[in-house]
Amino acid sequence: MNPLAVGNSQSERTLRLSWPDGSESLLSHAELRRQCPCSQCRAFSLRGLTPLVDDRVRLIELNPQGYGVQLVFSDGHQRGIYPWEYLAKLGSSPLRILAET
Ligand SMILES: [Zn+2]
Numbered sequence: 263m264n265p266l267a268v269g270n271s272q273s274e275r276t277l278r279l280s281w282p283d284g285s286e287s288l289l290s291h292a293e294l295r296r297q298c299p300c301s302q303c304r305a306f307s308l309r310g311l312t313p314l315v316d317d318r319v320r321l322i323e324l325n326p327q328g329y330g331v332q333l334v335f336s337d338g339h340q341r342g343i344y345p346w347e348y349l350a351k352l353g354s355s356p357l358r359i360l361a362e363t
Pocket residue numbers: 298299300301302303304339341342
């Protein structure tokens with residue numbers, strides 16, 4: 263399932279995805295960074311560690327890859343390619359934490 267629209271808000275530090283079924287996912291940049299699916303970050307979480315992520319981290323660039331999107335963060339991390347399915351799951355899980363305004 264590919265989103266119909268993707269909106270990245272720098273002021274709210276959230277990524278908004280609109281899905282064909284009418285639902286929307288709203289994900290905070292810091293949460294996206296913590297849930298990075300790259301091999302490096304997955305190795306961390308497999309060992310029970312959470313990558314230390316500053317809440318002020320920003321999502322600065324999105325590079326669509328067909329099945330998903332590569333996210334580039336302001337802390338320099340850009341290894342993660344987030345499949346759309348993965349983003350849809352993140353957006354509907356209780357893990358979703360919105361950035362404080
Ligand atoms: Zn990563």
